[in-house]
Structures are given as structure tokens and as C-alpha cells.
Amino acid sequence: MATADTVGAPHVHRHELLAALSRGIDLCMGQPMGHTLGQTFISLVLAERAGLDADERREVYHTSMLSWAGCHVDSLEQARWFGDDHRVKAEIRTVDLGDERAEQEFIARQVGAGQPWPQRRRTIAAFPVEGVRDTEAMFENHRHAAAALAEALDVPVRLCTGLDQVFERWDGAGEPRGLRGAEATFSARAANLGDIVMAIHRAGGADAAVAVARARRGTQFDPDLVDAFCDEADEIFGTLDAVEAFDAAMRVCPSLDDLLDDEALDRALLVLADYVDLKSPSSLGHQSATAALVGAAADDVGLGATERVDARRAALLHDLGRLGVPAAVWESQGPFTPAQTQQMRLHPYLTEAILEPFPSLRAHGRLACLHHERLDGSGYPRGISAPEIPPAARLLAAADLYASKAQPRPHRPAIPAAELPEVLRREVGEGRLDAEAVEAVLVAAGHRRHRRREWPSGLTEREVEVLGLAARGRSTAEIAALLHVSPKTxxxxxxxIYTKTGARNRATLSVFAMRHGLLADEPPSRVRDGDGEFTP
Structure with missing residues (x-):
């Protein structure tokens, strides 16, 4: 069983968080995970060849890693005009936007793509005014969001001076200021080239990437950088084929002194949580709300201090994988189609996959991946059941469902707060959610605790259950197996229990249990009584 006890993540660096986020952003751009890291590796190789010093290469790293970090903030508008926001961002990299005819042909193909003809006709009719307005704002939206993220993560300004120039072109036909030639920073010019050649290499190999770089030499791209890239292309792509992109980038990046202490890490994860939620307007604030519930309810389900911290951090990351699902799915006005359901059900798996390369974040991803699993095996993405779902994941599942139902979605209104207890307790009754986790979440959300028997010395129902088994001589491991939780829990x-009862060992615990009538033939368990409440 994968348990929260295995989390205990090592120290986390800011550049690792940026790298993890970039893998989610890659999916949002219709690229494979590792695209931005590959682009950054290329930029750093070119920087080293150009003789940039260590501080300048650190700036190259941060500008490249943050360059496309804002591309998801207007996914709703992208989906409205172009259908699949991932597809349009992938295909735009194959077009030289300095060629007016090629740009117009691209827009004509993309506007309303995938829509039924009557809807597409309306989209095409509206595009010359509303669509042009929205698309012209997109470059600025992306730059603004990336800069805001850098500031919120305390990235020094000197480390991302090229961030507002990544849409500029060598020939002066770029955005936003029409900078020409070396007026744009080296980092922006290198990121621009690295992005395109990575995308072309994915589709057609190294020769195709070199051909596109040469075709756009002196128009979109810096001629000197193109020449340097073409000289190194085989070696660059050979390295990226053989080594994880993050490892490749770290080999050529100067040391980055950006270790985060616990307080700084919690702030950074909260920033990332809210930032990722921008993908879908209907889920703004969802991850932070879920994490707040997890943090407030953790004591009630018996999580230890480390488990509490790890569960809350996993909650702040649990929907990172939503970046990998097109906005049209999340903003669907009706029930999901079978194809949309398949896409939607990938997002917990994508969260885990995004974080997997980073030892300091890996266990958080594995825990976060479980937030849609259910005790009866009906959940996703793996369909595991109670014995494989640790307490922290059970709590995360309950908190996620509460926070989700409390928000409106395009296909349904928010469920009123007064009705949410019934919704979650129905999930318990049908065997999908853990009763203890649900009650803890409801109390954390301000609802009255469910009616239950008052146990002696302030013991909780679960503690009485554990006490009864311990008094009978069951070992910690045996109790954990019987209750489907971890030995640490x-x-x-x-x-x-020992603190509350004053018992010193199993024998004195047995005496306490006997005196208070806690040694029935069967340990207490939760059953539904006639009025729908859970009682011992």
C-alpha cells in the first residue's frame, strides 16, 4: 500500500518547482513533458558557447523556464475561438508568423475548428471583431501572467530580464515593442529559437529542426544563434534523447542557490496552486480551498505532524494535471462525452507524472494522484480500493469533493453549503468515501459534528476501535492491516490513546478498557441507523 508515511520529501528548490510547473505547461501547449526543459538546455548550451558568465546563464535559465508559464491563463478564450487550446498552441509553432499569408491561412484553419458547422459559422462571423480583440490580447496576457508568477515566487528581477521579450523577433516584427536584432536580450532570443526547434524536432527529427532554424534565420531568429545551434544540433538532440531533460539542463546550468525553507515552500506551493487553477475559470481557488480543509481536518483523522504537512502540500498540487486536459473539456456546458470523460480522468495520473522526475516532489505527486480513488474501487485513474488508499488520500478525496461541490461548474450550480453534508455522507453510505475523513472535513468546513456516542477520556471513535484491538494483544502492524491504514497512523x-487514558502499557490499557466497557465481543464500528446518521 502506498502510504503518506513514505512522503517525507527532501528539501525543495525553487528551480525544481519551476521545472515541475513547466512540465504541466508543456502539456497545455500540446507538447510532451520536457519541452520547456529541452528548450532551456538548448538556450544554456548556446549561452555557454557565446561565453556568457555564470550570472548571465542563470538569467537564461529563469527566462527560458518562465517563458511560456502564462499560456494557460486565457485557455477559455483560446477554446472559444479555436476549439482545442492545446492543438492550436502546438500548431502555431509550425508557422512563421512573420509571413502574413501563412498567418492568415493558419487563422482560417483554426477558427472554430472542431465545432459543428452552424456553431463554427457563428464563430467565424464573430472573429473579425471579438476574436481579433481576444487574440491580440493573448501575448500580453501571457507575458503579464509569467511576470506575476516570477514576482510571487520571489524570483529576482535580474534573473528574468528577458521575460517580457520572448515574443520579439530578430526582424523587429514581434511583440510587444517590435525590438529589432540584439535589442532583445540574449535569453529571449535563445528561448525563442529553442522553443521552435524543440517542437519541430519532435515532429520531424533533427534535420527538420535545423531546416526550420535556417529558414527563419534573420527573420524570427538571431543568425548567430541559428549558426551555433546548427553546429551543435546532433549533439544537443542526442543528449536530450539519452538523458532526462531536467538532468540535461542542470548539467549546463550554473549552481542555483534557491533552497526553500518550510515557510517559503508552503508560500510557493500556494502560489502554484492558485496559478494552476487559472486554467479553468470555474475552478479558481479550488486547490487552496481543498488544502485548507485537509490542513484543518488532519488531526481528526489521526495524521501525525509530518503526514499533516505532506497531505496539505499534496492537496496544493493535486490538480496540477488539469493543465494537461483541454479547456473545452473543463468548460463543457453539458455532461461529458465518453471521449471527454477519458481525457478528464487522466488528470490525477498527469499530476503524478509531472512530479515524478523530482525526488523532492515525487511522493507528493503519488499521494495527490489518489484524490479521485474510492474505497469501493469505483474511482480513477487506477480503480484501487480501500486497502490501497491511505488515510491522507481518503482525507484528500473527501476535501476535494467538498470543495468541488461548493463551487459552480459550467454544467451545474454550486451545491448550497447546508446540503453538502448530505452529499458527502451519501458517498460514505454507498461505500465510496471514508466516514471518518468525511466527518473531519465537514467539521473543518464549519458543519456540526455528526451525532455519536461520547467515549471516555475524550477518545474518538477510531481511537476506541484501535484501543480495543491493542488491548486484545494485536500488534501495531496487525491493527494497521485490519483497519486498512498505515502502521504510522x-x-x-x-x-x-495512552496520553488520554493515562495507561502505560497494554496491560494497563486493558484495565482501562475493561472498566469502561470497551471490550465487547466486537470492536465498535460505524453503522447507519434509522435516521441516516452514523452511530457506534
């Missing part, structure tokens, strides 16, 4: 419960 049982250890936390036992620590609380």
Missing part, C-alpha cells in the same frame, strides 16, 4: 492513534 496506528502509532499516532496509540500515542493519543
Amino acid at each position: 496506528i502509532g499516532n492513534h496509540l500515542e493519543h
Whole structure:
């Protein structure tokens, strides 16, 4: 069983968070994970060849890693005009936007693509005014969002001076200021080239990437950078084929002194949570709301101090994979089609895949991946059941469902707060959510605790369950197996039990249990009574 106890992540660096985010942004651009890191590797190789010093190459790293970080903030508008926002961002890299005819042909193909003809006709009719307005704003939206992210993550300004220039062109026909030639920073020019050749290499190999670089030499791209890239192309792509893109970039990047302490990490994860939620307007604030519930409810389900921190951090990352699902799916006005359902159900898996290359974040991703699993095996993406779902994941599932139902979605209104307890308790009754986790979340959200028997010495129902088994001589491991939780969770419960009861060992615990009538033939368990409440 994968448990929250295995999280205990090592120290996290800011550049690792940027790298992890970039893998989600890659998917949002219709590229494979590692695209931006590959672009950054290329930029750093070119910087080294050009003789840039260590500080200048650090700036190259940050500008490149943040260059497309804002591309998801207007996904709703992209989907409205072009259908699949991922597809349009992937295909635009194959077009030289300095060629007016090629640009017009591209727009004609993309506007309303995939829509039924009556809807597409309306989209085409509206595009010359509303669509042009929205698309012209997109470059500025992306630059603004990337700069805001850099500021929120405390990236020094000196490390991303090229961030507002990544849409400029060598020939002066770019955005926003029409900078010409070397008026744009080296980092912006290198990121621009690295982005395109990575995308072309994916589709057609190294020869195709070299051909496109040469075709746009002196128009979109810096001629000297094109020449340097073409000289190094085989070696560059050979390295990226053989080595994880993050490792390749780190080999050529000067050391980055950006270790985050616990407080800084929590701030950074909160920033990323809210930033990722920008992908879908209907889910703004969802991850931070879920994390707040997890943090407030963790004590009630017996999570230890480390588990509490790790569960809350996993909650702040749990929907990172939503970046990999087109906006048209999230903003669908009706029930999901079978194809949309398949896409939607990928997002927990994508969260795990995005974080997997980073040892400091990997276990958070594995825990976050479980937030749509259900005790009866009906969840996704893996369809695992109770024995494989640790307490932290059960809590995350309950908190995620509560926070989701409390928000409106394009296909339904928000569920009123007064009705949410019934919704979550129905999930318990049907065997999908954990009763203890649900009650803890409801209390954390301000609802009254479910009616239950008052146990002696302030013991909780789960603690009584554990006490009964311990008094009978069951080991910590045996109790964990019987209750489908981790040994560490049982250890936390036992620590609380001994503190509350004053017992010193199993024998004195048995005496306490006997005196208070806690040694029935069967340990107490939660059953539904006639009025729908759970009682011992």
C-alpha cells in the first residue's frame, strides 16, 4: 500500500518547482513533458558557447523556464475561438508568423475548428471583431501572467530580464515593442529559437529542426544563434534523447542557490496552486480551498505532524494535471462525452507524472494522484480500493469533493453549503468515501459534528476501535492491516490513546478498557441507523 508515511520529501528548490510547473505547461501547449526543459538546455548550451558568465546563464535559465508559464491563463478564450487550446498552441509553432499569408491561412484553419458547422459559422462571423480583440490580447496576457508568477515566487528581477521579450523577433516584427536584432536580450532570443526547434524536432527529427532554424534565420531568429545551434544540433538532440531533460539542463546550468525553507515552500506551493487553477475559470481557488480543509481536518483523522504537512502540500498540487486536459473539456456546458470523460480522468495520473522526475516532489505527486480513488474501487485513474488508499488520500478525496461541490461548474450550480453534508455522507453510505475523513472535513468546513456516542477520556471513535484491538494483544502492524491504514497512523492513534487514558502499557490499557466497557465481543464500528446518521 502506498502510504503518506513514505512522503517525507527532501528539501525543495525553487528551480525544481519551476521545472515541475513547466512540465504541466508543456502539456497545455500540446507538447510532451520536457519541452520547456529541452528548450532551456538548448538556450544554456548556446549561452555557454557565446561565453556568457555564470550570472548571465542563470538569467537564461529563469527566462527560458518562465517563458511560456502564462499560456494557460486565457485557455477559455483560446477554446472559444479555436476549439482545442492545446492543438492550436502546438500548431502555431509550425508557422512563421512573420509571413502574413501563412498567418492568415493558419487563422482560417483554426477558427472554430472542431465545432459543428452552424456553431463554427457563428464563430467565424464573430472573429473579425471579438476574436481579433481576444487574440491580440493573448501575448500580453501571457507575458503579464509569467511576470506575476516570477514576482510571487520571489524570483529576482535580474534573473528574468528577458521575460517580457520572448515574443520579439530578430526582424523587429514581434511583440510587444517590435525590438529589432540584439535589442532583445540574449535569453529571449535563445528561448525563442529553442522553443521552435524543440517542437519541430519532435515532429520531424533533427534535420527538420535545423531546416526550420535556417529558414527563419534573420527573420524570427538571431543568425548567430541559428549558426551555433546548427553546429551543435546532433549533439544537443542526442543528449536530450539519452538523458532526462531536467538532468540535461542542470548539467549546463550554473549552481542555483534557491533552497526553500518550510515557510517559503508552503508560500510557493500556494502560489502554484492558485496559478494552476487559472486554467479553468470555474475552478479558481479550488486547490487552496481543498488544502485548507485537509490542513484543518488532519488531526481528526489521526495524521501525525509530518503526514499533516505532506497531505496539505499534496492537496496544493493535486490538480496540477488539469493543465494537461483541454479547456473545452473543463468548460463543457453539458455532461461529458465518453471521449471527454477519458481525457478528464487522466488528470490525477498527469499530476503524478509531472512530479515524478523530482525526488523532492515525487511522493507528493503519488499521494495527490489518489484524490479521485474510492474505497469501493469505483474511482480513477487506477480503480484501487480501500486497502490501497491511505488515510491522507481518503482525507484528500473527501476535501476535494467538498470543495468541488461548493463551487459552480459550467454544467451545474454550486451545491448550497447546508446540503453538502448530505452529499458527502451519501458517498460514505454507498461505500465510496471514508466516514471518518468525511466527518473531519465537514467539521473543518464549519458543519456540526455528526451525532455519536461520547467515549471516555475524550477518545474518538477510531481511537476506541484501535484501543480495543491493542488491548486484545494485536500488534501495531496487525491493527494497521485490519483497519486498512498505515502502521504510522496506528502509532499516532496509540500515542493519543495512552496520553488520554493515562495507561502505560497494554496491560494497563486493558484495565482501562475493561472498566469502561470497551471490550465487547466486537470492536465498535460505524453503522447507519434509522435516521441516516452514523452511530457506534
